[in-house]
Amino acid sequence: MSTAKRLCYFMSASSPTGFASYFGHLTATGSGYRPYLIKGAPGGGKSTILQAVGDALVDAGHTVEFIHCSSDPDSLDAVVCREKGVAVMDATAPHLQDPKYPGAHEQVISLYGCIDARALQPVRDDIVAHLDAATACHARTCKFLSAAASLLADDRAIVSRYTDWPKLQRYAQSVARRHFAEKPGGRAGVRSCRMLSTIGQKGPRTFTDTVRALCPDIYLIEDANRAVAPAFLKILAESALAAGYDVTCCYWPLSPYDKLEHLLVPELGLAFVSQERQNTLSRELPRPYRHIYSRRFLDLDGLYAYRNRLSFNKKAAKELLAEAVKVEKEAAAHHDAAEALYRPAIDFEAVQKISDELVAAICG
Incomplete structure (x- = not known):
């Protein structure tokens, strides 16, 4: 088969x-x-x-x-x-x-x-206008994303001050020891960089089918502020690579080069998937999976004083991301119009x- x-x-x-x-x-x-x-x-x-x-x-x-x-x-x-x-x-x-x-x-x-370049000349100005407008829309999208990311970074900075980082590190290392026995040969694993999630013209999208296809063994990390999961996943990724396992590092679109959102270890059929809110990805993942709750590493009493600020940042960021989606729809409309002008040629x-x-x- x-x-x-x-x-x-x-x-x-x-x-x-x-x-x-x-x-x-x-x-x-x-x-x-x-x-x-x-x-x-x-x-x-x-x-x-x-x-x-x-x-x-x-x-x-x-x-x-x-x-x-x-x-x-x-x-x-x-x-x-x-x-x-x-x-x-x-x-x-x-x-x-x-x-x-x-x-x-x-x-x-x-x-x-x-x-047929000659067939495009009557619609040349329309093509240029649509493609330039799409480019301008993408630039506006990035501005909305930047504003949202700034607010969410403020949340992470607050939560970071009330996170027991030594406790998190000890737990991550214990999970790594449980799963990543060193392979013979001394070869380091290979890191592949991908994204499972993105924010486009149709809103947020995550390819949970890929997780299901590769990894029957799943950890689901509940992390309301995306402060704990990236650090936890980084420790696991480095441990798996050092033990000789290839990993797929899936980064968060709002911090695409340094914040891990998900981690896949296909050779072991093992996935570590994070979600910001309950019932976002959990409804799409096969059960049973194991939960990790970020609040176990947090000083919740200390964070309580910041509850209004944290809530405001999240709500404002949500509105900014919704505007980014609207602008991406505008960009898509312009791109589709340009494609329609090209096709007859x-x-x-x-x-x-x-x-x-x-x-x-x-x-x-």
């Missing part, structure tokens, strides 16, 4: 500091992947090609990561197959990737030859031929 799996992740997102991306991890020469960089116009078939490659790899019995667009989770940005050592990606803005060693390392798949038969050739080259 095939053990192929379809795993869904994000690898980029709008963030408080701008557009955050891990795509460079896939194109690095030491990544273990042969990168295929697809270049083309909006609506020009890039996501369709990615879907075809991913489906073909799964049909061939391989586990594949389907990397979704954070703004539009129904669209793909990349497909990654570690077993085949390939990473195929949309290499256009905002997750722009250009080849450093073309042919020797990266393979560029250009769809630009499938565009695309030779989709030529795109299909390129797709078929790429599938054959990767899966043959």
